[in-house]
Amino acid sequence: MRKCLFQLLQLLIVLAFHQMPGIAQQRIVVFQTDFGLQDGAVSAMKGVAMGVSTELRLFDLTHEIPPYDIWEAAYRLEQTVPYWPSGTVFVSVVDPGVGTDRRPVVAKTRSGHYIITPDNGTLTLIARSLGIDSMRQIDEATNRRSGSQGSYTFHGRDVFAFTAARLASGVIRFGDVGLLLDPKPVMISYQSPIREGDRLKGNIPILDIRYGNVWTNIPEDLLKELGISHGDLLLVRIRKSGRLVYEGELPFVPTFGAVAKGKPLCYLNSLMQLSVALNQGDFSKRYGIGSGADWQIEVVKISR
Amino acid sequence: MRKCLFQLLQLLIVLAFHQMPGIAQQRIVVFQTDFGLQDGAVSAMKGVAMGVSTELRLFDLTHEIPPYDIWEAAYRLEQTVPYWPSGTVFVSVVDPGVGTDRRPVVAKTRSGHYIITPDNGTLTLIARSLGIDSMRQIDEATNRRSGSQGSYTFHGRDVFAFTAARLASGVIRFGDVGLLLDPKPVMISYQSPIREGDRLKGNIPILDIRYGNVWTNIPEDLLKELGISHGDLLLVRIRKSGRLVYEGELPFVPTFGAVAKGKPLCYLNSLMQLSVALNQGDFSKRYGIGSGADWQIEVVKISR
Amino acid sequence: MRKCLFQLLQLLIVLAFHQMPGIAQQRIVVFQTDFGLQDGAVSAMKGVAMGVSTELRLFDLTHEIPPYDIWEAAYRLEQTVPYWPSGTVFVSVVDPGVGTDRRPVVAKTRSGHYIITPDNGTLTLIARSLGIDSMRQIDEATNRRSGSQGSYTFHGRDVFAFTAARLASGVIRFGDVGLLLDPKPVMISYQSPIREGDRLKGNIPILDIRYGNVWTNIPEDLLKELGISHGDLLLVRIRKSGRLVYEGELPFVPTFGAVAKGKPLCYLNSLMQLSVALNQGDFSKRYGIGSGADWQIEVVKISR
Numbered sequence A, B, C: 001m002r003k004c005l006f007q008l009l010q011l012l013i014v015l016a017f018h019q020m021p022g023i024a025q026q027r028i029v030v031f032q033t034d035f036g037l038q039d040g041a042v043s044a045m046k047g048v049a050m051g052v053s054t055e056l057r058l059f060d061l062t063h064e065i066p067p068y069d070i071w072e073a074a075y076r077l078e079q080t081v082p083y084w085p086s087g088t089v090f091v092s093v094v095d096p097g098v099g100t101d102r103r104p105v106v107a108k109t110r111s112g113h114y115i116i117t118p119d120n121g122t123l124t125l126i127a128r129s130l131g132i133d134s135m136r137q138i139d140e141a142t143n144r145r146s147g148s149q150g151s152y153t154f155h156g157r158d159v160f161a162f163t164a165a166r167l168a169s170g171v172i173r174f175g176d177v178g179l180l181l182d183p184k185p186v187m188i189s190y191q192s193p194i195r196e197g198d199r200l201k202g203n204i205p206i207l208d209i210r211y212g213n214v215w216t217n218i219p220e221d222l223l224k225e226l227g228i229s230h231g232d233l234l235l236v237r238i239r240k241s242g243r244l245v246y247e248g249e250l251p252f253v254p255t256f257g258a259v260a261k262g263k264p265l266c267y268l269n270s271l272m273q274l275s276v277a278l279n280q281g282d283f284s285k286r287y288g289i290g291s292g293a294d295w296q297i298e299v300v301k302i303s304r
Helices: A002-019 A041-052 A070-083 A124-129 A155-169 A220-225 A283-287 B002-019 B041-052 B070-083 B124-129 B155-169 B220-225 B283-287 C002-019 C041-052 C070-083 C124-129 C155-169 C220-225 C283-287
Strands: A028-033 A057-060 A089-093 A104-109 A114-118 A132-137 A194-196 A199-204 A206-208 A213-219 A233-240 A243-251 A264-268 A273-278 A292-303 B028-033 B057-060 B089-093 B104-109 B114-118 B132-137 B194-196 B199-204 B206-208 B213-219 B233-240 B243-251 B264-268 B273-278 B292-303 C028-033 C057-060 C089-093 C104-109 C114-118 C132-137 C194-196 C199-204 C206-208 C213-219 C233-240 C243-251 C264-268 C273-278 C292-303
Touching: A028 A041, A028 A070, A028 A155, A028 B041, A041 A057, A041 A155, A041 C028, A041 C057, A041 C070, A057 B041, A070 A089, A070 A114, A070 A124, A070 B041, A089 A155, A104 A124, A104 A155, A114 A155, A194 A220, A213 A220, A213 A283, A213 A292, A220 A273, A243 A264, A273 A283, A273 A292, B028 B041, B028 B070, B028 B155, B028 C041, B041 B057, B041 B155, B057 C041, B070 B089, B070 B114, B070 B124, B070 C041, B089 B155, B104 B124, B104 B155, B114 B155, B194 B220, B213 B220, B213 B283, B213 B292, B220 B273, B243 B264, B273 B283, B273 B292, C028 C041, C028 C070, C028 C155, C041 C057, C041 C155, C070 C089, C070 C114, C070 C124, C089 C155, C104 C124, C104 C155, C114 C155, C194 C220, C213 C220, C213 C283, C213 C292, C220 C273, C243 C264, C273 C283, C273 C292
Parallel strands: A028 A057, A028 A089, A089 A114, B028 B057, B028 B089, B089 B114, C028 C057, C028 C089, C089 C114
Antiparallel strands: A104 A114, A104 A132, A194 A199, A199 A213, A199 A292, A206 A213, A213 A273, A233 A243, A233 A292, A264 A273, B104 B114, B104 B132, B194 B199, B199 B213, B199 B292, B206 B213, B213 B273, B233 B243, B233 B292, B264 B273, C104 C114, C104 C132, C194 C199, C199 C213, C199 C292, C206 C213, C213 C273, C233 C243, C233 C292, C264 C273
């Protein structure tokens, strides 16, 4: 009788743990691609994942990465990964080199997130911000959807989504992914934010294009180093490949509503980095500002 | 021994209820924003929600609200909320006044739905159709993602999504949200549908832009009051700020297929409100019809 | 005491099976429409489904089918359905004939997938590739959301989504859908891929529009019949309604990276069908290639 009860208890424990999130896996997979949502590619990836385990929770980061734009894929990951629970598995498929010898990898960040991607620069920003704890090359002999060996062009579905689903659901462990690599992913070079005397220099990695806000990579800390605080007036110069595109004096304010409608402002965006905007307007469109490695910004504090 | 069995039963009951939907919460959160899906903002909101509870079920209403268009946010909520189960928690972030003193609120409708939004007019139409049962101001001292106190600009992630996830998962109850307010949200004024003698007047709140159909706020009941039924011919006049833009005689029919391809018709849309369309064509584009508070429609029954 | 334990065991078994996926249903519903994601229509469909059972897992195929384009709806289903687990329920609402007498049906494929759609040609390609095992007409007297009888225009929400949710959650079985029909759906006629001597002829059913790649319906098998293998040079002619639009000599290669940037190539797409592309360019835009029943492609092997 006692043995029977003991077995019941074991069963209960198994059931309970089956329910509990956070034991080893979160069973969460988040997808990012440059496929768009007009065809069935993203849905096929999710179907493959559901075929591995219907208990998975599938989400999207974005599928509107401009085609082949590895830099933007890297940026969107850095912007988003930290807000998901540790143990979440990300799949990022922006893969101009599909079929060539770029390595398919699973990177484990120091924060415990997993990122499955071709190693083509997509990990550049995450590697600097979160740090890569370890990285493995996906062994396609064991981690590939059965029946897909003849297909050369949809690794996103047959290798990346399949491996993500197996890892997130606990069918395989990180160690089963494949060969342990040196945790040094391919890196894209870009201008770092720096302080030079009384001025800050930085890069415009991305536009908040829905609103036309200009985001920089200059962090709050550098602003503080220069003693910049809310209410200060800043001289802002924006250059493309050295050529001056915009120059203006803007207040550094906590919120858009602190200036009149249509007026420019500097603020900290949701990543706590210096940004430039028009209140209820499109700064980037009005002044012809773009983003990328060749766009630079320079900031000097004028007065209070 | 009996005690042991009793405890087992308790455990079972806990497990069973943990599984059962609809006990207090549906664990459903539905997101609406004007962020678009090109960047990581919506995904970050969902990541924060998953960090609260991986048992939540997260859905989207739309993220394509035109930037700052509170009226359209209000309209989309009215169109959609009633079709979700009572207890569903909605997050609507169209927030031109972010950082100013507009109140972050949770409104509970008379139908038992929860809507989390800045109180800036977004609740206008829901307040009239479903009715607001009670409303609380979110106390950001207790209902804010830890570590987000320095961020001024992404309330959607740090306050609204976080609070929605905690409310939907049962971590907090409605009473824990914050101060009980007078259940009178900020209202946007707009033309109500009325009957004046033999004519109906109303507003064009929105276009069904995918197809170019023109939707009005004139309900089925007003049509019945005037004795309008399928097969009747209607004189329709559409004005912008009083200026006549369209005039035509259209049949009131049950379905698009009741008129020839390319012909105009009046019908009841899925909200059971009078609408105007071309069968397999774009009425709004052909006749230059828009939507908003300054667009009016007038309908007279001509004949059978 | 034994009886008590026995009942506990029964309870445990019920709980455990409640958890196990794949008992009769996968509880998965996948939605496809031509509604777009700008309004609340898709969300209302999902709300209705959640009202049937919060245990359902809801996904999207695409909602960007061009309005009324039944052919593309058929194509997206064929591209995607096989990658989802058997038992998955699909809802496809591209319905120019809504309200006319086209039949609302549930088709069960030979692979065990269910497709709920107006029978208007949407099943054309799935019927040829997967095969229809059986088909039933939805009895709207029993399978319609209560309170929706007055609405003529949103079958997607009130009949299709509602029935899908009930079928996927086990509230009804396939036999409860309605009258058993002859399993012969309405078919759209289109050019089949054929071999004529030393040449292959086929159709361009769709463009991979995100990248501008041209997809054909010529399968790998036909290429093998002609002895075409990687490294071969192919003469490709593309015609619209007989008129020559493109002629060129292209290598047949395993991956895009096998040719220089900007150069054209032939490859097998993820459906293992012959396709034409520019490496990191837009073939369809550069040469003005479209898709549809009137677009033809002809391929001859030139040399190794």
